Amino acid sequence: MAELAALEDPKMRAVNEKHGDDHGVNLTKLRAVAKRLGTQQELARELWATGDTAARLLALLICRPKAFDRDELDAMLRQARTPKAQDWLVNYVVKKSPHAEELRPAWFADPDPMVAAAGWALTSERVVKKPEGLDLAGLLDIIEAEMRSAPDRLQWAMNTCLAQIGIEHSEYRARALAIGERLEVLKDYPTPPNCTSPFAPAWISEMVRRKEDA
Numbered sequence: 001m002a003e004l005a006a007l008e009d010p011k012m013r014a015v016n017e018k019h020g021d022d023h024g025v026n027l028t029k030l031r032a033v034a035k036r037l038g039t040q041q042e043l044a045r046e047l048w049a050t051g052d053t054a055a056r057l058l059a060l061l062i063c064r065p066k067a068f069d070r071d072e073l074d075a076m077l078r079q080a081r082t083p084k085a086q087d088w089l090v091n092y093v094v095k096k097s098p099h100a101e102e103l104r105p106a107w108f109a110d111p112d113p114m115v116a117a118a119g120w121a122l123t124s125e126r127v128v129k130k131p132e133g134l135d136l137a138g139l140l141d142i143i144e145a146e147m148r149s150a151p152d153r154l155q156w157a158m159n160t161c162l163a164q165i166g167i168e169h170s171e172y173r174a175r176a177l178a179i180g181e182r183l184e185v186l187k188d189y190p191t192p193p194n195c196t197s198p199f200a201p202a203w204i205s206e207m208v209r210r211k212e213d214a
Contacts, residue, residue: 004054021084023053034061041067053082060088065096073099077118090118113154120157127164136165136172148183159185159200166204177201
């Protein structure tokens with residue numbers, strides 16, 4: 001904790017706070033600490049229990065994803081109220097857990113939009129890697145009805161799912177493009193040069209073009 005406190009940068013904290021994150025540690029330096037520590041599950045649990053965001057991010061880098069049980073992962077998601085901690089928990093831990101598919105529908109239907117966003121993130125993963133058994137048309141129905149009015153993080157997760165359906169499943173591509181065009185979610189999102197816009201029609205079209213050119 002003392003080492004993490006020494007890495008705190010007030011300017012970085014100010015930037016992070018604009019995105020809802022309450023830490024000021026450079027992530028490259030944080031990863032260097034994690035690399036030195038190696039995998040340490042009990043230390044990861046202790047760091048998570050501090051409630052400090054930088055400590056929790058470090059915990060997610062040194063833990064063993066398969067060592068957490070289902071209820072522990074569920075509790076951790078609800079405790080992780082900052083975007084970066086939630087993203088890392090889902091991407092670095094839950095996606096590698098044997099409990100991911102059990103948690104996915106429960107989180108997807110949760111009334112807490114932050115929890116639901118995690119459910120949508122896991123669903124997007126399945127859209128790409130294991131779509132068998134998913135009701136893609138039903139997902140598009142929900143996105144069409146609810147995405148425009150959804151809170152920011154949930155909206156972003158639903159938009160990602162929309163784009164992935166359009167990119168990966170040609171039979172639903174026209175409908176995904178039409179939904180994106182009609183809802184205009186993230187249409188004006190500031191996108192740096194040489195980066196793909198998160199606006200679903202632009203995202204879908206660009207990724208399909210790359211696949212066809214490959």
